[in-house]
Amino acid sequence: MPLRAIIDRTGGPEVIRFVQTEPGQPGPGEVRIRHTAVGLNMIDTYHRTGVYRLALPSGLGMEAAGVVVALGPSVQGLAVGDRVAYAALPLGAYCEERLFKAEHLVRLPAGVADEAAAAVILKGMTAYYLLHLTYAVKPGHSMLVYAAAGGVGSLLVPWARHLGATVIGAVGSPAKAALARELGCHHVIDYSRQDIAAEVRRITAGAGVDVVYDSVGKDSFAASLNSLKRRGLLVSYGNSSGKVPPFEPALLSDHGSLFFTRPTLGHYTATRQELEQAAGAVFAAIAQGIVTVKIGQRYSLQEAARAHADLEARRTTGATVLLP
Numbered sequence: 001m002p003l004r005a006i007i008d009r010t011g012g013p014e015v016i017r018f019v020q021t022e023p024g025q026p027g028p029g030e031v032r033i034r035h036t037a038v039g040l041n042m043i044d045t046y047h048r049t050g051v052y053r054l055a056l057p058s059g060l061g062m063e064a065a066g067v068v069v070a071l072g073p074s075v076q077g078l079a080v081g082d083r084v085a086y087a088a089l090p091l092g093a094y095c096e097e098r099l100f101k102a103e104h105l106v107r108l109p110a111g112v113a114d115e116a117a118a119a120v121i122l123k124g125m126t127a128y129y130l131l132h133l134t135y136a137v138k139p140g141h142s143m144l145v146y147a148a149a150g151g152v153g154s155l156l157v158p159w160a161r162h163l164g165a166t167v168i169g170a171v172g173s174p175a176k177a178a179l180a181r182e183l184g185c186h187h188v189i190d191y192s193r194q195d196i197a198a199e200v201r202r203i204t205a206g207a208g209v210d211v212v213y214d215s216v217g218k219d220s221f222a223a224s225l226n227s228l229k230r231r232g233l234l235v236s237y238g239n240s241s242g243k244v245p246p247f248e249p250a251l252l253s254d255h256g257s258l259f260f261t262r263p264t265l266g267h268y269t270a271t272r273q274e275l276e277q278a279a280g281a282v283f284a285a286i287a288q289g290i291v292t293v294k295i296g297q298r299y300s301l302q303e304a305a306r307a308h309a310d311l312e313a314r315r316t317t318g319a320t321v322l323l324p
């Protein structure tokens with residue numbers, strides 16, 4: 001029987017365990033997928049630790065690629081044997097086979113391998129909406145991108161550069177600084193030894209940047225506010241160091257009438273049209289060489305706990321895939 005990961009309680013990576021489960025036959029609007037590669041994301045660790053609350057027991061994982069092995073009634077536009085990927089709820093991507101709603105799947109173009117799709121569908125659609133919808137990046141804009149050598153960061157950086165922005169990457173080590181430069185950052189700040197806001201002010205001759213893409217959260221919030229231009233936008237899109245604590249709206253006026261948003265992928269891919277637009281933009285960006293899928297680490301599916309530990313300890317770069 002196929003394996004799937006579950007957690008019965010929140011905690012460290014050791015709470016992830018594998019059980020054998022028969023997914024059964026797909027119901028109306030569903031397909032059965034055999035996974036070929038599963039994407040690891042920071043959000044999986046928030047689910048595991050309880051930063052985002054779940055009803056337990058629960059599966060884990062929101063991103064995977066695979067092959068359709070059975071169709072339920074009334075599924076249109078998909079056939080057995082189709083290669084597909086998704087980045088969506090319900091949790092449970094850490095498994096060998098599962099049932100999934102056909103409306104949340106995208107078919108993979110021939111030029112995108114399964115591993116690449118699992119590495120990029122969630123992170124790439126995130127990079128797409130952050131750069132095109134949350135803020136419409138145009139030539140001449142300046143930005144600060146945290147965790148520039150990470151999964152989302154390694155897609156954001158080259159894509160932003162392609163759009164004509166000046167990209168300042170912020171990273172946590174000298175090795176990641178070298179990687180961020182290779183990805184296309186015009187400037188790199190190593191926050192293990194440099195003051196982020198002071199460096200941003202130095203690089204921008206005192207002006208600050210138009211937009212900050214902050215995935216670090218609690219530890220970086222103050223530096224992000226201090227790195228923005230008047231009326232700039234702080235996009236707080238992740239909590240890698242913990243959640244941003246509550247703050248007074250007046251803080252935004254104190255720092256120059258700033259704008260603040262806390263976006264999430266699901267609200268940018270909620271309709272079929274939005275999903276197809278975002279996935280299509282990612283596949284086109286890969287085909288045109290605007291972004292390159294960087295798989296920094298591969299683990300077997302059953303090594304998911306070790307993969308979580310490495311991600312949380314900031315040992316990973318680029319994307320990470322789990323292989324069933």
Ligand SMILES: NC(=O)c1ccc[n+]([C@@H]2O[C@H](COP(=O)([O-])OP(=O)(O)OC[C@H]3O[C@@H](n4cnc5c(N)ncnc54)[C@H](OP(=O)(O)O)[C@@H]3O)[C@@H](O)[C@H]2O)c1
Nearest residue numbers: 041042147150151152171172215237238239240241264265
């Ligand atoms: N809102 C959305 O729609 C959305 C969608 C996808 C992802 N995200 C968010 O985007 C971020 C990136 O996700 P990802 O899966 O690609 O992960 P990732 O960036 O590959 O890994 C997280 C990185 O965050 C940095 N970091 C800084 N402080 C940290 C800390 N205390 N603990 C752990 N890491 C820390 C580390 O890079 P350095 O060593 O360089 O600091 C680490 O490598 C996450 O915050 C995730 O929640 C949001």
